Amino acid sequence: MDVAIYWSDVVDDLNARDHSGTPILADQAGPTRTARAGALAMLAVHDAFFGIQGQPTYLSSVPPAVALASPQFAGGVACAQVLSVLYPKQRAFIEERLASAPRGTGNPNTAATYGEAIAEALIALRQGDAAFDERSPTRPSHVASPAYGHHRPDPMSPGQGFLNAFWGEMPFFATPAPVFLAPPPGLDAATGVLTPTDPVYAAHHEEIYLLGGSPTSSETTRESEESLIGVFWAYDGSQKLGTPPRIYNRIIKTISTQKGLTEAENVKLLALANVAMADAGIHAWFYKFHYDLWRPVLGVREHEPFFGPSADPGAARLPFSDVFWKPLGAPKTNELTTTGFTPNFPAYPSGHATFGASVLHITRLYLASIGKATIYPDGSDDVGFDFISEEFDGVNREVDGSVRPRHVRRFASLLQAIVENSVSRVYLGVHWRFDGTTGGYDSDGPGGEGPSATFNPDPDSVVVPRDSIGGVPLGLDIAEAIFNNGLKPSTASLAKGVPPPPATPYKAEPLGCRRRDKKDKKK
Structure with a gap:
């Protein structure tokens, strides 16, 4: 039994359980807290497993190596102790999983003592993180800006509040220096003023208006395949599913099985992957509340500047506006009383896109380093895989109670998965395409506009500009x-x-989108 896979499964189960029930348990609710919990848990396995053997660890100082003590049991005890601190409401479940965990050979008491020391050191190292959680009594309430283009709660969920407004200020887990992110297209970072006629912003606005709307909208041109993709990647804190780190960890374990990774390789990979997600959450949430860009549900309804709290009655009319526009919305899987919603934090950058790119890219970097993957000069790779999302596993349910069918999705590469994961949020109508990437799918649409969110099943069609947007x-x-x-x-x-910004300046190309007219829709 592989210790890394076993405890990663426990982490995923805790994520799902933490987001289930009425009310939910909510020890680590939300993607940022979930990612942090996963990083601490898998670092505990990593440092106890390798440290007890005298091999390099994440922590700069660990107890000396112990001969004839089980690395598997040390890793399990370290992980269980960390998880018990993070998920106190689920302590009994964690203890049950520890009782069934891989024990290896050797003195269990010595291994347990070693694991406990690692857990205590990791918790002490990150104990200051609590000050950046809005549940901390030292944090004031976040106040929304009424200015045009800025984030406010979903008008269909007006009491939703703001998740993790201060999270982005905490120290990184392993990123050596802050990573630059350019402002979203059309937003003047110095003044906070959004120019809706900016060519990139305008093109992506038209795109979300057409692809992300409710099925009841006569303007929505989204195909059924695109709706499926939107839900496939969702994991929006749903009952019995939890948050995006769960799906990304499951993808990694699917690939690990396919590649035949050893136990030690899995310990290393899952630690890298979960640390990357933790730092992705810190970066993304800092920039979300720094740039404070509105979500499409407001951006479409208040596109014309004479709507909204800062309305200008003399403003010019703008195309693709609809004060009644509704997105398809993030699915409330396994809940029978609610419909889709828009998440409770600003749009830019997309958390899904940042989490997914960081974890899937570090996975292929690691696989390439051990000779089990190739990353080509154009950014593509040869890590193909088949995957079943729990959003479509033949078990979980729509809001009307119907069971979604089982669906196996095939990817030719991790790069294809990175792009599809990002663009999936456009199909739900909860993100602009540039929240994830100004790229997408290369198309030969009218005028040859360039990349689009319009789905293209050709894996060679994916485009990912490294433009810091x-x-x-x-x-x-x-x-x-x-x-x-x-x-x-x-x-x-x-x-x-x-x-x-980096020494090489980024460039925001005015990439267009392809409007799929009603007559062009597949029959």
């Missing part, structure tokens, strides 16, 4: 920074603000 480039840069620097603690943070 959106969560995909941000996640790729985070993964490379961690992998190249090595798995070691960082003292860097974004608390002092946006870092300077």
